[in-house]
Amino acid sequence: MSFSKKTLFVGVIIVFLIGIVYFNHNQSSDKSGGDHSVNTNEKNEQQKAEEYAEKMKPKIKEKLKKDDIHHFVNDITFDKDVSISPMGMIELSGYVNNNPEKFSFDVSLRYxxxxxxxxxxxxDLADRFENWDDFDKEVKEDFLNSLSKEEREQYLKDIGEMK
Incomplete structure (x- = not known):
């Protein structure tokens, strides 16, 4: 192979390598642009979830009131955070009677x-929704005996059996 053929061959190889580097660089730039579009879509999905959760709050309140057979719930508060679970469920939480430590709830919605x-x-909240008519009398007594005197009195007040 002569010198000019070797030079031409090396030149073609160099141009080919530059083309590969340029092509790979453009692909990685396109990927970051694609990721940006995904983030925008996620934000849109988040906004949709928040709007749907807001729309569903009256139905959630209705369900809470239906489960509240002892009329314990006076006030329902929803947390601000709304999330989308890996399974696609819209998740939100809240609490009743201004007591997030004892009387909280978590809700799952399907868009x-x-x-x-x-x-x-x-x-503690589930206990206040318990329908003791579904159990033997001893079960309720055992439950009440598991509570301290103050807790027992408060519980009986909460379910309307004590003033």
Whole structure:
């Protein structure tokens, strides 16, 4: 191979390598632009979730009131944070009677169904929703005996059995 053919061959290799580097650089730039679009879509999905959660709050309140057979709930407060679970459920939480430590709840909504999929209650709140008619008398007595005197009195007041 002569010198000019070797030079031409090396030149073609260099141009080819520069082309590969340039092409890879442009692809990585496109990816970051694509990520930016995904972030914008996520923000839009977040906004949709927040709007849907706001729309569903009256139905959530209705469900809480329905589960509150002892008429314990006076006030319902929703936390500001709304999230989307990995399974696509819209998640929000709140509490009742101005007591987030004892009487909190978590709600799961499926976008577009216009119904409350599930509500999970803190143990103390779930206890106040308990229908003791579904149990033997001894079960309720055992539960009440597991509480301190102050807790027992407060519980009985909360479910309307003591003034």
């Amino acid at each position: 577009g169904t216009d119904k409350v999929d599930s509500i999970g209650y803190d143990k």
